[in-house]
Amino acid sequence: MTTTDQERQPVPPEARRIRVVLGMVGDKWSLLVVCHLRRGPMRFTELKRAVEDISQRMLTVTLRGLERDGIVTRTVHDAMPPHVTYELTPMGVTLCEATTPLLGWTVDHLARIDEARAVYDAR
Amino acid sequence: MTTTDQERQPVPPEARRIRVVLGMVGDKWSLLVVCHLRRGPMRFTELKRAVEDISQRMLTVTLRGLERDGIVTRTVHDAMPPHVTYELTPMGVTLCEATTPLLGWTVDHLARIDEARAVYDAR
């Protein structure tokens, strides 16, 4: 091998991007919550019911993270009874659109993935 | 509210897809390894050097997972010295393409994300 010298720092910016994406939506609930908010603003309890099996704590933690990243907005309505709504920001909408191909890929390959796993596990 | 009855099971298939995607590439290393393999087959040690800070153990674990899912192939070459190469399967290549928009989104919004976090943390 003679190319040993000039191949340092191959893809550091790509690595940075991947870390950022995973840090934002790589957890168990964020993408799920974002997907539900595509249809429009939702209240806390409404989300709690919609996102199956999420605990109250994890919904709060997830929403705080998404709010911090500028993906959702939190709006407190002073009414009787008082309530809070969450809504995708414009950036949140574009994030949603950016994930569409990946979700589509899963639809197209779910069967093949299950098959590959079965083959691998059988051996 | 009068729509309480007919809104059960809103998006279960979408949830399933998201779980599958995160289960495959939602961990710390899989996407990173896949991205490095875009350029062509690589040997174990070559990957170990390329993927910054990955431990030998995690590289093995990650590659096994990707192999199980049909994303990479593992080929043992009987030579002296013996070596092993990893390569993206056709399905692995399409997965890579499906993630491109999401990575591109990060490039476009990295600055805005950092800004949003700074604003949120300052308050």
Add this chain to the structure above:
DNA sequence: CGGTATCCTGAACGATACTG
């Protein structure tokens, strides 16, 4: 209604040593 606070468990991950 929409949270916080606290405690706890399991899985993911890292470090290190050894091997065909």
Add this chain to the structure above:
DNA sequence: CAGTATCGTTCAGGATACCG
């Protein structure tokens, strides 16, 4: 070279209880 085995730690996430 390309692993496996073992151990220790960290941390995301779940259960539960309480609150403005």
